Amino acid sequence: MDIRTITTEERIKEGLLNLLEKKKLEKCSVSDIVEYAEVSKRTFYTYYKDKHDLLNAIETQLIEGLKRSLAQDREPLAQLGHIPDAEEINQLADVAFNNTITFCNQNKGAFSKLLSSNGDMYFYQKIIKVGTHEFNQRFPYLFQKKEGMLNDSLTLKFIRNVYVHGIIDILVLWSGNDGLIGTQDVKRLLGLTQTKSPLELVNLYKLELKLYHNEHQLL
Structure with a gap:
């Protein structure tokens, strides 16, 4: 697997985890996550269907x-x-x-x-x-x-x-x-x-x- 793929996925995961320091999970949006991960929505949807798919991957x-x-x-x-x-x-x-x-x-x-x-x-x-x-x-x-x-x-x-x-x-x-x-x-x-x-x-x-x-x- 390309190291860039791993890095991008990890950045998205970290984006959600870091966001949880400020917001409750139910109030976190994909827009919030990509802002914290510093990636585009298009990049996010390349890997995950939605925030629940991302959460499931992390857990x-x-x-x-x-x-x-x-x-x-x-x-x-x-x-x-x-x-x-x-x-x-x-x-x-x-x-x-x-x-x-x-x-x-x-x-x-x-x-x-x-x-x-x-x-x-x-x-x-x-x-x-x-x-x-x-x-x-x-x-x-x-x-x-x-x-x-x-x-x-x-x-x-x-x-x-x-x-x-x-x-x-x-x-x-x-x-x-x-x-x-x-x-x-x-x-x-x-x-x-x-x-x-x-x-x-x-x-x-x-x-x-x-x-x-x-x-x-x-x-």
């Missing part, structure tokens, strides 16, 4: 990058071979979110603007969806054997909600921070989020899972 790029980073960070967990205790989970936060934190840090401005009061109210839910999928992938490595998940368990649903929102909210709050919180502090918080009250709920869920399997073995 898709971020979401796909987030998915890749989380998948890379999951690899060390798959090699554990045992269920880690709380102390080890805290220590694992250093590697279990390393690529994710790096990606979020590199795209901190974009995340911050899209998640601001001027941004897209649906973007947060897209991130939560990614986090929920990742929870389902990581849960067996961190908290139980791979005998299957009792998905209709109310306890598990609550654990998932607390776990996912806790971690995502830390990253969201960090994205809006002006650099006062370093990456190591974020990793420490991510570790603690996984080992406090949710861990106690996990033990309750394990008991439910054991009872569930015992009941079905008797059938």
Whole structure:
């Protein structure tokens, strides 16, 4: 791909993101975007149908990058071979979110603007969806054997909600921070989020899972 094409597309994306510092998304027009991007409307429509098409392109790029980073960070967990205790989970936060934190840090401005009061109210839910999928992938490595998940368990649903929102909210709050919180502090918080009250709920869920399997073995 021609480097000029990449540069022009990135300029248009940056135009919208920078505009969100001044205007709410619903009030942003294509005219506003091209003014901030310093391109013509004709150039804009060469790449995007409208502002919603542009927004989708930006968010898709971020979401796909987030998915890749989380998948890379999951690899060390798959090699554990045992269920880690709380102390080890805290220590694992250093590697279990390393690529994710790096990606979020590199795209901190974009995340911050899209998640601001001027941004897209649906973007947060897209991130939560990614986090929920990742929870389902990581849960067996961190908290139980791979005998299957009792998905209709109310306890598990609550654990998932607390776990996912806790971690995502830390990253969201960090994205809006002006650099006062370093990456190591974020990793420490991510570790603690996984080992406090949710861990106690996990033990309750394990008991439910054991009872569930015992009941079905008797059938």
